[in-house]
Amino acid sequence: MGGVEDDEPASKRMKLACRELKGNPNDSLLSEPSFGSSRDLMARLLQSEEDEVIGSKGVIKKVEFVQIIAKALYSLGYKKSGAHLEEESGIPLHSSAVNMFMHQILDGNWGESVATLHSIGLKDESTVKSASFLILEQKFFELLDGGKVMDALKTLRTEIAHLCASSNQLRELSSNLVSFSHGASVGSSNQVNLRAKSRPKLLQELQELLPPTIMVPERRLEQLVEQALTLQRDACVFHNSLDREISLYTDHQCGRDQIPSRTLQVGTNGEVSLKHKLSGHHKPVSSVSWSSDDGKLLTCGVEESVRCWDVSSGECLHVYEKSGPGLVSCGWSPDGKSIFSGVNDRSICMWDLDGKEVENWKGQRTLRISDLEITRDGKQIMSIFKETAILLFDREAKSERVIEEDQTITSFSLSRDNRYLLVNLVGPEIHLWNIDGDINLVAKYKGHKRTRFVIKSCFGGSEQAFVASGSEDSQVYIWHRGSEELIGKLSGHSGSVNCVSWNPVNPHMLASASDDGTIRIWGLNSHLQQHKKLQQVHSNGGSMAAAYNGRT
Template identity: 55%
Template sequence: MSEEVVGSKGIIKRDELVRILGEALYSLGYKRTGDCLEAESGIQSHSRVVKLFIQKIIEGKWDESLASLHGISIAYANISALPFLLILEQKFFRLLEEGNFREALKTLRDDITPRCHTDEDRIRELSVLLLRQSSVHQSRLKSGEDLLEELQNVIPPVVMLRKSGLVHLVEQVLLLQRDSCRFHNSTNLSLFTDHHCGKEQIPSESIQVDDFGLVSMKHQLSGHAKPVSCISWSPNDDQLLTCGEEERIRRWDIATGECLQIIAKPNLKIVSCAWGPDGNSIFFGVRYGNVGRMYMWDLQGNDLKCWKTPRNEELGITDKELITILKNSQIIFVKLDSNSLRFRVINENQPIVSFALSEDSKFLLVSLSNQEIHLWNIDGPTNAVLATYRGHKRSRFVVRSCFGGLGQAFIASGSEDSQVYIWHRDSGELILKLGGHSGVVNCVSWNPVNPHMLASGSDDRTIRIWGLLNQ
């Protein structure tokens, strides 16, 4: 029976598996159940001599444990000198504490020195303790349980199983399973600031997120003089557009954190921005008193097209249409090949705060004043709400949301409590909150190419780029 294997891979021996299960039962305190497993299987977690050795170590009976270890070394030829030495050191320390210096000298001379004759530093250190007849620091004296755990790491598993080995394996499996559908650990990579405007660097920080591990900031881009209200990734994901409320647009290099360009024109109060689908044009909304306009520029700042619109705080760009808010509860779709407002409309029953377009242009996220986010299907002959997301905070300010993650399986949103909220798109479950900003998080934007990267902009005048590693 002992040579039988279990599992489809043929690599787990039955007796090894039973021994691991038995050790786990004993370590959890289920002695009778462990005894029943050994009796029924005929397989012992540990041999009789190993069990005796474990018992004597726990009891702190060093001479008897050394005798048991000697018996084990006869049965197994792969026991090194280190386990003997660890036990002998504890015996030596105990004798010093008891003031039995004669026996301590005998142990050092007759037992320890022959086993570590090549480790002169260790022998010298023990000799000094003996000559000074000094007390041993409490950290050097170990309990039987602590010494046993140390011994389990140096005695081969074929002889003595490591304590709670199965528990450790189960922990690793559960971590892998959890992380495969949630977010994985990442490292705090770097911090950048905008040198064009002379802002000081702000220290980066690792953010502890519920039970999902560390989600850390990758870059921090500073430079806006007013709260950041809009973020847009370039189609090839190597650049970022940001703008503040009635402020300039800044174009950033993601690899270096450098501000590549500041886009502005006299008397233009820019309130929103977005990349064109080709990556070579920029769309932005401006205010002229109570009148709004949408502009299309090339990267050199040349006007390509202009539309008049009642509102322009929000922009969505497809390869055929420009999307913006028409009235408080209406969204319009304007044809890009026309200078007139030829459009179709969807209607909400609450004032619209913001919206975001999916990568395939088939779905629209609409954030409402009642702290709900609606997922609209805008691809069919009739538009319909598919899901609703709740939990974030919004009472006074414009707060934006976005699609993201692998297959755009997640929904993210800013919030007035200075956090970023993330939901599962299909289930609507709130799964994550990212803390770290010191002001309202106005906008979020998920990298269109790298599903592991999310940007957030805040009233604290910084943009944080989060490294979310999704397996």
């Protein structure tokens, strides 16, 4: 990375550069060659070129663009290509001073590297100070590792002490010195060995600290491309596919064909076989909850008890009940080792699997009939604790937060990432609440019909980017979660659709249950999918057609 003489021919400069490429092939910081002094290269870089822009918008600076491409080539291991790009464009990835600085760091020339640091054009004195501290800290640890305790002490006193950002930094380094000098082998000496072997890591830390105009950031081109793809994906209201299916060849845009719109199967009483008849409740069953392994099932009778069933045998494994008040809802802990239940006295109870009551949270925490959700970490319990409010109870902190609505709440569901609650109201409106940190209302979904029945909604699709709901007009409604746009209405039922559930594994499958006595499974329109594939084949030519035929 240091320069060669200006009068060397280009072929010899290339040979010298290629010899420098030997080393760790995985560390691009070690593999960026230099083609002579900056005078040689920058003489070919006209002032007008420094200000030259490319692209139809006129916002991309050519010099930065070329440097980022060169950096990407080195990072990908294409060292000769990166070197050729620097040579042909006349645009160096780094100045000769920066190349020399990088060599000095990797060679352990600490005094020279600090001196060079002051000459590479840094305007922020705090950055210079912080970078100098990192360099001299490395020198200090390497001296200790080499057993040069007195030299390390001198470095600490004369070079590092005035650079420490706090007294704690100085005390920590001093403690390493004391521990090492007394032969301590636990803790400090391990750190010494670790730091003494990490010059490439030091160079990486310095690169992150210094301005990008001095040292081009690692993998900057990848970051820019990923940002562009993410923006395209987020702007696509129909996006419902895996991110790995997004191509760089075209702008990303899903069509309506990515949303479930076609009935794949209709289930009726005559088509469903009875596996077990679970008998034991004396009152109507108000709540059912599957265990995470699908091996057990909880059922709760209204103001009665909770029963745990073995799914394979149909055997009742345990009955959970409280003397006096009955139970009204139930749910599993994320690890499946305990259960929760809403109690008729408006408290929430927790049992272990053997029926021992572990905790009981008294107070106005649940309604007589209430949904109950537990976050994946098991820390928060959520329940409707009055007609217009949902309680978020933190078990560990013993703290409570409340979501207040203006209308009666009929049901709610928790997102997979535990950050959002989807709340159904007595009116024809569904609210999305952010519960991660400060509680706030982030979206409202409208258009479906609800006047008499309890209608349940759900999250679904890839990254749970959609909201689906039943409706009293016999249709299933689908909105884009972020934009609140109604993007689909699925017709097929002949009665009110009370509940919907999006397949958590297959983002293209949705189930709906209706008062018409059927359950419909919805999927993609295969005809639209086939038509889209054929369009892609024709638009991309014969080679794409061959590839398409090969896949099928």
